Amino acid sequence: MNQSPLLPLREELAAVTPYGAPQLEVEARLNVNENPYSPSPEMVADIAKAVARVGAGLNRYPDRDFVELRQALADYLLLECGHSFPVQHIWAANGSNEVMAQLLGAYAGPGRIVLGTEHSYSMYPEYVRGAHSRYVTVPRQSDFNVDLTVLTGALQDLRPSVLLLANPNNPTGTVITEADLKQILQVAQQTGPIIDGESTATVVVIDEAYGEFRDSGQPSALALLEKFPHLAVSRTMSKSFGMAGLRLGYLVAAKTIIYDIMRVRLPYHLSALTQAAAIAALSHASEQLDQLAQLRKRRDKLASWLAAQGYVVPKTQANFVLFGPFENRHKVFNDLLERGVLIREVGPTGFLRVSIGSEREDQAFRAALEEATK
Ligand SMILES: Cc1ncc(COP(=O)(O)O)c(C=O)c1O
CATH class of the missing domain: 3.90.1150.10 (Aspartate Aminotransferase, domain 1)
Known part of the structure; x- marks a missing residue:
């Protein structure tokens, strides 16, 4: 060579x-x-059947808008936390890693700031680097809980286009209370970059990769979506669902946010095999x-x-x-x-x-x- x-x-x-x-x-x-339990033999058999069914159609591109999968995710959310969302409010990609990269592709970018907290998910700086933006973190309290005063102050001072908060947080496992979350969302309504002389909102991403492990009585941020259209809640099938190998993450947000993500997604990013396997797995929710x-x-x-x-x-x-x-x-x-x-x-x-x-x-x-x- x-x-x-x-x-x-x-x-x-x-x-x-x-x-x-x-x-x-x-x-x-x-x-x-990861989830230590392998999928049940029944789930494995259903996935195998579903994948075999789409096999004959693999000469065609998959459904670019994966409507059936979005509906299956909507059904799952109704079962898991009792909230009903139309498919237009749901998005999915190859792991929540890809969902986040798409979100930042739409809302971060050169010259912009993405805000996070210290002691949080170690991929956040990587996503932000990929979006050519600056990642700024604020300290947590000594018990690792979010410091509301410091965080809301940083929103006002820095005008980040995106705030990334894992809830429960990785690696501390700590959660933000719903009252604190509401306050953060309220402040974030006006703290995004100024565009054409007008304040935009900071897009608040609540990363609920571990959402299903929360204690009973601890609400999901999904409950706040109706009131706060600058909120995006990210979830994954990798952890509680025991499907890390599938690579399926998803997002629930206002239609405008989903549309903005579609501006940057690559067409056909979710293969027909992934869509079929995920739908089959979700039938075992x-x-x-x-x-x-x-x-x-x-x-x-x-x-x-x-x-x-x-x-x-x-x-x-x-x-x-x-x-x-x-x-x-x-x-x-x-x-x-x-x-x-x-x-x-x-x-x-x-x-x-x-x-x-x-x-x-x-x-x-x-x-x-x-x-x-x-
Ligand atoms: C907080 C958090 N968000 C997102 C992810 C990524 O999950 P996925 O497998 O859906 O890409 C992880 C994985 O460890 C995580 O800890």
Whole structure:
């Protein structure tokens, strides 16, 4: 092969490495907040049938507007939280990662600011870089809850075009109360960039990737959509639904927001296979939702156990627990890995995050942590 020529890589990418947590074949994989349960044999059979059915039509492009899938997602939302949305308010893409990238493609861009909070999802800065915008974060309180005064102050001072808030937050597991969320949304009505002399709204993205794990009585931000048309609620089938391998994330928002996303999406971004598999998987929604109670119970048990070991453990409503602080978290991470337990070194200095696994994985984690720290 000829010597490769120098390629015109974008200058700002020179120091960037590809993002991704380790994918290792170990006894307990507790580092990316997956659902530990495989889909049921019935669900797998239905997915296989659905994929076989569309196979004969793969010479054609898929339904660009994936109307049947949007309806299946609407039916799921009605079941999960009792809110009914017409398909025009629903959007989907290959993981909520792609949904976010599309949102920022429409509303961020050069010269604009995207606001977030510290100790939040580590992909947010990556999305923002892809949109050529500036990511600014505000501090959280010492218990890792959102600091409402600081956040609303930053909205007013910085005029961001987008605010990204994960709720429950990754990696802290903490949630924003509905009262705080309403206040943020109220302030954000007028804090976007000034365009042609007029204040725009900041688009507030509530990332509910872990929404289904919230405690009962904690409402979803979906309840606020009618009142706040600058709100967009992002969700995914990767976590509670146990379909991380499917790559299906979705968004619920006002029709104008969905239309703005359509301005930047690539046509046919959701393959016919993805659409068929997702519709088949969604027909098993009730059994997936039934599993959640078990996972929540084990999460609370693990959080209590970690607290009883003397760690600081923020109250979590997701499928993971943050714990610490350790003087040398990297050593603890490695000591666990040596024992076949993979967790995540992420978030506030000295803290580690562990996902809720199967019963066996949870046991392996506890045993490994006890050994590593005795
Ligand atoms: C807060 C948050 N948002 C979004 C995602 C991305 O999910 P998806 O698999 O739908 O791209 C994750 C994945 O870990 C996450 O933690």
